[in-house]
Amino acid sequence: MLITLRIAPFTNLLSHSRFFLTLRSQEGAYHSLILFRLTPEPLESDSKATETISSEENPTYKQIYIMESSCPHLGADLSHADIEEYESSLVAIERKTRLGRYDFDLRTGKSETGLRACTYAVEVKTDPSDGIDKVWVEVPTSGSRWRLVELRPVSEEFADPPPKPTAPLLPVTAPPLVPSVIDEPVVPINNPPTTLMQWAVLILNTPNPTLKVQRTREAVNLFRTGKLTSIGHKSPNAPHAPDVPPREETFSRNTVDPAKVKNRKNRAVMLHALANIEQWAIDLAWDIIARFGPSHPNMPPAFFSDFTKMALDESKHFTLLTSRLSAISPSTPYGTMPVHASLWESATVTSKSLRSRLAIIHLVHEARGLDVNPGTIERFRKAGDAESVKVMEVIHADEVTHVTSGHRWFTWVCEQEGVEPVQAFREEVKRGWRGDVKGPFNIEDREKAGMTRDFYEGLKGEMGLPSSAGQDLLNVKTLKDAVASVAVEYETEK
Numbered sequence: 001m002l003i004t005l006r007i008a009p010f011t012n013l014l015s016h017s018r019f020f021l022t023l024r025s026q027e028g029a030y031h032s033l034i035l036f037r038l039t040p041e042p043l044e045s046d047s048k049a050t051e052t053i054s055s056e057e058n059p060t061y062k063q064i065y066i067m068e069s070s071c072p073h074l075g076a077d078l079s080h081a082d083i084e085e086y087e088s089s090l091v092a093i094e095r096k097t098r099l100g101r102y103d104f105d106l107r108t109g110k111s112e113t114g115l116r117a118c119t120y121a122v123e124v125k126t127d128p129s130d131g132i133d134k135v136w137v138e139v140p141t142s143g144s145r146w147r148l149v150e151l152r153p154v155s156e157e158f159a160d161p162p163p164k165p166t167a168p169l170l171p172v173t174a175p176p177l178v179p180s181v182i183d184e185p186v187v188p189i190n191n192p193p194t195t196l197m198q199w200a201v202l203i204l205n206t207p208n209p210t211l212k213v214q215r216t217r218e219a220v221n222l223f224r225t226g227k228l229t230s231i232g233h234k235s236p237n238a239p240h241a242p243d244v245p246p247r248e249e250t251f252s253r254n255t256v257d258p259a260k261v262k263n264r265k266n267r268a269v270m271l272h273a274l275a276n277i278e279q280w281a282i283d284l285a286w287d288i289i290a291r292f293g294p295s296h297p298n299m300p301p302a303f304f305s306d307f308t309k310m311a312l313d314e315s316k317h318f319t320l321l322t323s324r325l326s327a328i329s330p331s332t333p334y335g336t337m338p339v340h341a342s343l344w345e346s347a348t349v350t351s352k353s354l355r356s357r358l359a360i361i362h363l364v365h366e367a368r369g370l371d372v373n374p375g376t377i378e379r380f381r382k383a384g385d386a387e388s389v390k391v392m393e394v395i396h397a398d399e400v401t402h403v404t405s406g407h408r409w410f411t412w413v414c415e416q417e418g419v420e421p422v423q424a425f426r427e428e429v430k431r432g433w434r435g436d437v438k439g440p441f442n443i444e445d446r447e448k449a450g451m452t453r454d455f456y457e458g459l460k461g462e463m464g465l466p467s468s469a470g471q472d473l474l475n476v477k478t479l480k481d482a483v484a485s486v487a488v489e490y491e492t493e494k
Contacts, residue, residue, distance in 0.1 A: 362406025
């Protein structure tokens with residue numbers, strides 16, 4: 001008997017032609033898939049079609065294909081693969097890399113090379129409870145009680161219809177206090193990066209936030225389209241991540257103790273504080289790749305797909321927030337207000353252990369974001385700032401997937417080490433966190449991301465006071481020489 005899982009109403013898939021899907025089983029196993037929708041029809045045509053023919057006969061419903069998200073040979077990301085339709089109606093994926101070309105039949109997964117990718121049966125059927133046509137997919141044969149934990153477009157490159165060109169979201173001019181001139185090309189002229197590791201370290205060492213965003217977009221695109229020579233984490237000459245990513249001089253001058261930027265009295269201050277978090281989050285996504293990739297040569301390619309996607313998301317968030325800041329407060333662009341480096345303090349504490357990094361950064365810090373984001377959204381809504389509400393809703397939806405990725409790879413590390421995930425997480429928090437893991441908790445979104453209550457309820461960190469107490473640990477220039485005093489970067493709304 002074929003067991004299927006409901007994905008979404010068919011009309012929800014008309015906005016884009018490709019979607020990421022992540023499934024999780026009751027046992028905690030994850031499965032990453034790509035949904036391709038071919039020969040798309042406008043919404044109006046689909047609506048008329050459903051009025052005259054059944055869902056089983058609608059030809060547009062037969063153009064949805066779902067398969068595993070990575071090439072079974074090299075583990076390459078298939079989200080940007082080329083698609084060809086042959087006269088025999090055979091639909092194949094054509095994957096071009098520096099090492100060859102791989103075709104996979106979207107229905108059978110077979111390739112001319114003899115390889116085979118996993119494909120999953122798809123059907124569209126009318127839900128009798130509401131009369132809406134919905135898409136269902138076959139679940140993996142291993143595991144039980146599979147659920148959908150992520151469904152989102154691959155990128156705006158696959159929007160349907162394609163988006164109209166828009167002006168850049170980042171401000172192109174700024175007061176003299178914040179230099180915005182980028183005197184470096186996105187791709188360095190001398191010794192351009194050829195591996196994902198090299199791009200990660202280059203981006204970490206890029207002080208200008210605008211250039212950091214642009215290089216992130218370039219690197220992720222090259223990775224997804226197979227234009228890099230390799231990931232590079234198995235090379236003995238893989239570059240090393242910096243202890244602390246450099247910041248522009250104005251940013252460093254404005255870095256202060258978190259207590260001094262805790263109270264967010266107006267929208268501009270809130271947006272600036274959130275943008276600061278996102279800039280550090282970009283670096284954290286690249287740092288986990290560069291710092292821990294070489295020490296884990298058996299890391300599955302899906303790990304790098306997940307964290308490059310996270311880096312791209314954080315870049316998008318930073319751009320959206322700085323754009324809103326520029327719109328509502330042109331006289332205080334990003335970099336002119338006090339900021340703190342609490343996130344990187346936790347990165348310093350966890351720099352020696354991938355398991356610790358995943359626990360503290362992604363399952364404590366980012367999970368805390370799931371708790372407080374709804375309150376932040378409500379504050380913007382009460383202020384009548386509908387555009388900022390939209391921005392924060394996008395950010396919150398993405399952050400659920402980030403915590404999901406953190407949980408996925410934390411459980412993977414635990415499996416490799418032969419330890420139980422919940423117990424291991426609680427031990428990591430006790431060692432690498434100080435004080436209570438505070439509520440109130442967004443139980444629904446935490447659970448969707450894999451964080452059940454037994455992970456975090458009644459949990460308290462027991463990390464001791466920093467050995468250099470009394471010094472200014474939050475100065476970015478000296479952070480690498482200090483033991484971090486961890487402060488939560490998201491504050492509970494009061």
